[in-house]
Amino acid sequence: MSPDDWILDIQNLFIDYRTKRGNLHAVHDASLRIRPGESVAVIGESGCGKTTLAASIVKMLPLNADIRSGSITYKPRKGKSVSIHSSSEQTMRTLRWSEIVMMFQASQSSFNPVTKIYTQFLDTARAHRMKLTSQQVLKRSRELLELVYLNGDAVLNSYPHELSGGMKQRTLIALSLLLDPQLIILDEPTTALDLITQKRILLLLNSLRKSHNFSMIFITHDLGIVTQLADRVVTMYAGAVVEDSPSSEFFADPKHPYSVGLLRAIPKLNAAFEHLYSIPGSTPDLVRRIDGCLFSPRCEHSHDRCLREVPQLRSVGGHRLAACHLYEEVTV
């Protein structure tokens, strides 16, 4: 796959929230490229900007958010590239579901509680002017539901409250595949489910990714799931992408000191509690901007330059990127 072969390209994105205390810099110079068919995990502590970054891709940011600068470009399966940040709401309505599906945290509640599931499949098809009769849409819906191990007829004739959380989540996956999207973004959509169901659903999505040829961006706090599902891992810290590495290399040899800390913080099954590691310090206040590397107050390798100069995300060899002055000397 050539590096130019991408479906989504985010470049130097800055997103602020207007708050009473001033502008909160939620996404700070983030760059990310998604290639056809790949699965990318986005990880980082709570509040580091994962949801904000994901919501910007489908232009579903809260009203007090402003994209300050940067670009988000999407390449549909057919036709010309679309500049998401400057697209109209009408263009975005066409893209959502048919090209890019976003599943938010606790997304099982996104079904309308008073209509049966089959109506929701038909409405989605109609809203996107699918060129199929109602009978054909229902046939396809039934097939998709069977694909996620559900009884198609029974589920189509149910109200959402008649389905368990796991069944609702699988129904939502079937619904997301109805229009054959090219990119599915999952923002911890399974956190309301028990751990075994979560894992099963994510593994199911991963096998569908291969058979249905879509790319996946998934946000999770569960690094165990990342090892099983991700081709690539993107680490965010205080709004910035600080590392972007193929998954196996990331887990074997994390490059950014923050990634090293995150991996060290995973409890080992045989570790005693007193030996559990946590990264010292806390995340910076995103309203106040500090000079230099945002991680430097917590970094054991911090030196003068880190306090003065923001490190850029750059190649650190192979297909790996990191934003850290430690690697400035590496030539590639």
Ligand SMILES: Nc1ncnc2c1ncn2[C@@H]1O[C@H](COP(=O)(O)OP(=O)(O)OP(=O)(O)O)[C@@H](O)[C@H]1O
């Ligand atoms: N609507 C909003 N108005 C003001 N600030 C917000 C808003 N939404 C998020 N934030 C702030 O923006 C920053 C990034 O939030 P975001 O929700 O993107 O983080 P996250 O990485 O998804 O966190 P989590 O892992 O907890 O879901 C945080 O400091 C958060 O408090």
Ligand SMILES: [Mg+2]
């Ligand atoms: Mg979030």
